[in-house]
Amino acid sequence: MDSLNELLLRCGRQDGLAFKQLYQQSSPKLYALCCRLVRDQSLAEDILQEGFIKIWHNAASYSIDKGQALTWMATVVRNQALDRLRLAKSRPEIHPDVDYESLEFASQAITPDLLTQLSSDTQQLLECMEHLKPEQRECILQAFYYGCTHEELAESMARPLGTVKAWIRRGLEQLRNCLA
Amino acid sequence: MKRYKNPDIFEPLAMAYALGTLHGKARLRFEQLMAKHLYIRATVQAYQQKLNGLAELVPPQVVHARVWQGIEQQLNLKAARPSFWSRFHNQLTWALPSLAAVVAAVLTSFLLNQPSKPQAYVAALKSTQQQNQLVLAMAKHDEMTISLDMMNQNLAKEHDGMVPTLWCISKKKDEPPMRMGTLEPSKQEIALNAKMWKGLEGASEFAISLEPSSAGSQAQPQGEIILSGSLHPLAQ
Numbered sequence: 001m002d003s004l005n006e007l008l009l010r011c012g013r014q015d016g017l018a019f020k021q022l023y024q025q026s027s028p029k030l031y032a033l034c035c036r037l038v039r040d041q042s043l044a045e046d047i048l049q050e051g052f053i054k055i056w057h058n059a060a061s062y063s064i065d066k067g068q069a070l071t072w073m074a075t076v077v078r079n080q081a082l083d084r085l086r087l088a089k090s091r092p093e094i095h096p097d098v099d100y101e102s103l104e105f106a107s108q109a110i111t112p113d114l115l116t117q118l119s120s121d122t123q124q125l126l127e128c129m130e131h132l133k134p135e136q137r138e139c140i141l142q143a144f145y146y147g148c149t150h151e152e153l154a155e156s157m158a159r160p161l162g163t164v165k166a167w168i169r170r171g172l173e174q175l176r177n178c179l180a
Numbered sequence: 181m182k183r184y185k186n187p188d189i190f191e192p193l194a195m196a197y198a199l200g201t202l203h204g205k206a207r208l209r210f211e212q213l214m215a216k217h218l219y220i221r222a223t224v225q226a227y228q229q230k231l232n233g234l235a236e237l238v239p240p241q242v243v244h245a246r247v248w249q250g251i252e253q254q255l256n257l258k259a260a261r262p263s264f265w266s267r268f269h270n271q272l273t274w275a276l277p278s279l280a281a282v283v284a285a286v287l288t289s290f291l292l293n294q295p296s297k298p299q300a301y302v303a304a305l306k307s308t309q310q311q312n313q314l315v316l317a318m319a320k321h322d323e324m325t326i327s328l329d330m331m332n333q334n335l336a337k338e339h340d341g342m343v344p345t346l347w348c349i350s351k352k353k354d355e356p357p358m359r360m361g362t363l364e365p366s367k368q369e370i371a372l373n374a375k376m377w378k379g380l381e382g383a384s385e386f387a388i389s390l391e392p393s394s395a396g397s398q399a400q401p402q403g404e405i406i407l408s409g410s411l412h413p414l415a416q
Contacts, residue, residue: 028240122233
């Protein structure tokens with residue numbers, strides 16, 4: 001099977017078949033990311049569609065030195081979702097049947113087998129995140145996966161806004177030093 | 181503005197922007213800086229690449245088919261498909277399932293003792309997308325037919341509104357593919373005429389494409405190639 005990197009490079013040459021294969025292989029993860037960010041499946045579908053249209057139009061600017069294709073595509077799709085969130089006057093209600101708050105998949109669920117399947121950049125990032133304090137780590141992961149604002153984090157964690165801001169700021173500083 | 185040239189100032193902002201925690205006016209101000217300065221854009225992109233690796237951990241979710249349909253419609257992808265040859269050669273790079281390797285080995289053993297004029301041709305057509313999908317095809321001179329073993333698959337049913345069509349691909353790259361006929365669940369044989377049999381002598385591959393039922397008998401494949409495989413001559 002062609003790797004996502006190869007498929008994305010072929011998309012840059014306007015290869016529609018490669019684009020379809022790229023979509024088939026990567027859309028389930030990118031859709032799951034959209035669902036978590038916007039908490040609404042219909043909106044997540046719209047964002048995924050818009051995101052893949054951007055991916056098609058911008059694929060020619062992708063090269064291997066820009067990192068993994070999935071990460072590159074996640075950037076496109078996530079930016080699309082964050083833009084939509086900022087435009088929305090209010091955040092959608094959380095669906096009662098779906099646990100969109102859980103971070104288990106990003107912590108306990110990482111088995112040694114899964115870890116070896118991840119790109120080296122992601123492995124390094126996870127190692128760096130292990131060194132963060134639990135509350136810093138949780139804030140950063142909640143912000144990444146669920147698009148939580150400082151205010152939302154302060155409310156959900158029942159901590160003062162300034163404390164949450166400081167956790168994130170210091171967490172990012174530590175990550176910066178670790179990733180350098 | 182000068183202070184934004186200090187990495188200790190702009191890097192944390194770039195990270196916060198990449199994470200999505202830079203909000204309101206601060207975000208707008210930072211976006212203006214990004215638009216002006218390449219080094220800030222590059223820093224943001226670098227951190228986006230690092231942080232967005234977290235997307236690899238998300239458990240996948242099934243996407244409704246309408247999303248792809250919307251993309252395809254909006255980009256008019258069917259009209260902008262790459263050429264048949266480009267698609268065909270791209271598909272040759274797909275990994276082959278072990279079953280196909282076994283079939284190829286069996287076919288090779290047949291080839292070792294064959295006389296000059298083939299009396300039959302066989303091909304194991306492998307799916308370009310589903311590793312366990314395989315169709316066996318055998319063209320016989322004495323019956324002047326191509327028999328297809330669909331391995332209990334119904335390609336027509338799987339691809340509603342599309343007609344699976346068999347093509348013979350010439351060894352000569354400048355020769356167009358030859359249409360052999362359509363595959364139907366009730367009739368898994370295609371009749372050959374002398375011209376088609378002659379075409380098999382110079383052929384390297386069989387391929388099955390999905391053609392729109394409304395398209396009629398096209399001289400060249402218009403739709404997606406779903407299966408393909410090398411053609412092997414056999415003696416009897």
